[in-house]
Amino acid sequence: MSSKIQLYVDHLFASPYSMSVFVALVEKGLDFDIINIDIDAGEQHSAEYAKLSITRRVPMIIDDGFALTESSAITEYLDYVYPDGPLYPRAPRAKARARQLQAWIRSDFMPIREERSTAVIFYRPTNNPLSENAQQAAHRLFEAIDPLIEDPEANLFGEWSIVDVDLALLLSRMVMNGDDVPPKLAAYAKNQWKRPSVVQWTAQARPDID
DSSP: OOSOEEEEEETTSOOHHHHHHHHHHHHHTOOEEEEEEOTTTTGGGSHHHHHHOSSOOSOEEEETTEEEESHHHHHHHHHHHSOSSOSSOSSHHHHHHHHHHHHHHHHSOHHHHHHSOTHHHHTOOOOOOOOHHHHHHHHHHHHHHGGGOSOTTSBTBBBOOHHHHHHHHHHHHHHTTTOOOOHHHHHHHHHHTTSHHHHHHHTSOOOOOO
C-alpha cells in the first residue's frame, strides 16, 4: 500500500465523524494528508468527489486507490488493515458491545445533536436551553452509560477505544455548553478530551463563522 492516506474532512473541522476518523488515523500512527471539503458550498456533490465517494459525504479516506466513506466503516477497515494500535476491543463480546454503543450514539439522540451541534464545542456555546425532548434523550443516555463508567479517568473497555471518543464527544456537546451532566460523566468526557489525538483535532485552524 502507499505510504500516505488521504483524509477528506469538512472545512470547519467540526464534524464528529471526521473527528473520529482523524483520531483513528493518529492513534494508528499512520501518515496522512488532510483535504478540506466545503460542505456549505456543496463540494461533496461535485462530479470529482462523486466519482470517489458512493455516499457523497465526509469523512472519506483514500488508501492506495481505495476510497471509503462512513466513519464506522472506515475505522473498522483501518483496524483490520493496520492492526497496530487497535481501535476496538479484541475480545469478541467487548467488540460487539463497543460497536453496539457506537451505532447507538450515531443513530439516536437526535434532539441533543440538533440542539447542541458541534459548533458549541468548536466555536461558541448557545444560550438556548435544552428542550423537553432533548432533556429526556440526555436522561436516557446518562442512565444507560452510568454503569459502564466506574472510573471517570478510565476507558469504557479497559483499554482505550474509538468509542470513548465518540461517547465523549456526545457528552461534550452538553458539558461544554454548560448543561447539566452528572459529574462522573462530565469528568469522563473532559478526561477523554485530553487525549493527544483529540487535542490534535481541536487544535486545527478553523475558519470564522457567523
